[in-house]
Amino acid sequence: MSDAIDLAELRQEFRAVLDAETDAGRVRRHVHDGGAFDAALAATVAGLGWAGLGIAEADGGLGLGLPAxxxxxxxxxxxxxxxxxPSTLLVADALxxxxxxxxxxxxxxxASGEMFATLALDLDLPPGDRITARVPHVLHGDAAGLYLLATTDGRHLLLPRQAAGVTVTPTPAVDRTRxxxxxxxHEAPVLAVPVDGSALCRHAALAVACDSIGGAEAILDKTIEYLKIRTQFGQPIGGFQALKHRVANHKLRLESARALVAMAVQVAGEDGGARSLGLAHLARAQAADAYVTIADDAVQLHGGIGFTWEHExxxxxxxxxxxxxxxxxxxxxxxxxxxxLTESAA
Structure with a gap:
């Protein structure tokens, strides 16, 4: 399949499904239930082929590129x-x-959605094809059936969850949506595979950046809608000048980060060198910072209801x-x- 696809239409398709499948009540129920992932959503996504979006058609996927x-x-x-x-798509692209x-x-x-995968970066692991070590803080480690372990000395090791000597212990995280x-x-068998380490790091950084842009936009939109309906002194609080300024600053912060992320995604498709990797890291940092800042103030702008743990x-x-x-x-x-970026400019 060609990369020449209408990304706006693709976005509409994604959003239509996710608006129906990830409403606030459903996310809240999942968080309370404490499952590794939303199984019903996973089934829906598998049926739509999203897990194979970036995998080549010859390998069972749709063959779309990084912009998609x-x-x-x-x-x-x-x-x-x-x-x-996202972690599954990262591993699939690396392979x-x-x-x-x-x-x-x-x-x-x-590609079929039968199995999820995840990765861990910058690990200090011993040499050899059988590893004894502890790998902490593995994102989606409790949901994955395949792990890609990237070491500080440049190795990339593939590890099936069902391999002998592998014990997976779920751990609490601040973010209960993941x-x-x-x-x-313990003497777990690993397979060294050739992986472009720079491309993997760039893709991981951009995945975090894009997730941050999407989340920041969503919570800012929800906050603006709340300000339109919450009244005080007989009028919507969205009409107060001080709150308008706060929202305007957040919008500027978000659009600045979005523009940087868009440029990093574009450059990644044109240049695989130091500049594209540097831009990806910069975009990730700015987008994540904007997300934290906007989400933190959203709690404040929602007032008393925003402070309750039940609120989205x-x-x-x-x-x-x-x-x-x-x-x-x-x-x-x-x-x-x-x-x-200093290196690329030299």
């Missing part, structure tokens, strides 16, 4: 969707250069905070962006 994935990541962030789909046997074994399972887990490995503001705020911490965190992303 970026749209999907944004729309999943708007929900916020309780689904380990596109793997040997034929590896792709044939795993990519059809990922799961976390600890992997305890807290789902967005907690997701925003986890986005800020993922894959090395915001400070590390800024440091990497500064180094890479």
């Amino acid at each position: 994935l970026a749209v999907l990541y944004e729309e999943l962030g708007r929900g916020p969707a309780c689904l380990p789909l 596109k250069g793997a040997p034929d046997a590896v792709r044939a074994q795993w990519l059809p399972l990922l 799961g976390m887990a600890v992997l305890d490995l 503001c807290h789902h967005y705020l907690k997701r925003a905070w986890l986005n800020r911490l993922l894959f090395g965190g915001e400070d590390a992303a800024l440091d990497r962006a500064a180094t890479l």
Whole structure:
């Protein structure tokens, strides 16, 4: 399938499904139930083929590129969707250069939605094809059936959940729309696969950035609607000048981050060098910061109801905070962006 696809139409399709499947009540019920992911949403997504969006047609997918994935990541962030789909798409994309046997074994399972996958970056793991180690803070580790472990010395190790010596322990996270887990490995067999490490880091950074843009936009829109209907002193509080200014500043912050993310996605398709990776890290840092700032003030702007744990503001705020911490965190992303963009400009 060609990348020449109408992204606006694709966005409308994603949003129509997710608006119906990720309403506030459903997200709240999932959070209270404490499941690894929304199984009903996963079934819907599998039937629509979203898990194969970025996988080549020869490997059972739809063969779309990063711009289409970026749209999907944004729309999943708007929900916020309780689904380990971005991590699965990240692993699937990383495996596109793997040997034929590896792709044939795993990519059809990922493309069909039969199995989820996830990754962990910057790990200090011992050498060898059998690993004994503890891997903490694995995003969606409790939902995945396949793990891609990227080490600080440049190795990329594939690990099935069902392999001998693998113990998965779900752990609590600030963001209960997504799961976390600890992997305890005891002589667990791993398979080293060829992966473009820079491309994987760039894709991971952009996935976080796009999720942040989608979530920030959603909670800002919900806040604006609330300000239109909440009355005080006989008029909607949205008419108060001070609140107008706060919302306008948030809108400016969001659009600035959105423009940077859009440029990073475009450059990633044109240049695989230091500049594209630096822009991805910078976009991720700015988008995550905007998300935290907007979501935090949304609680304040919703007043007393916003402070209750039951309100959806807290789902967005907690997701925003986890986005800020993922894959090395915001400070590390800024440091990497500064180094890479300086290098590319030299």
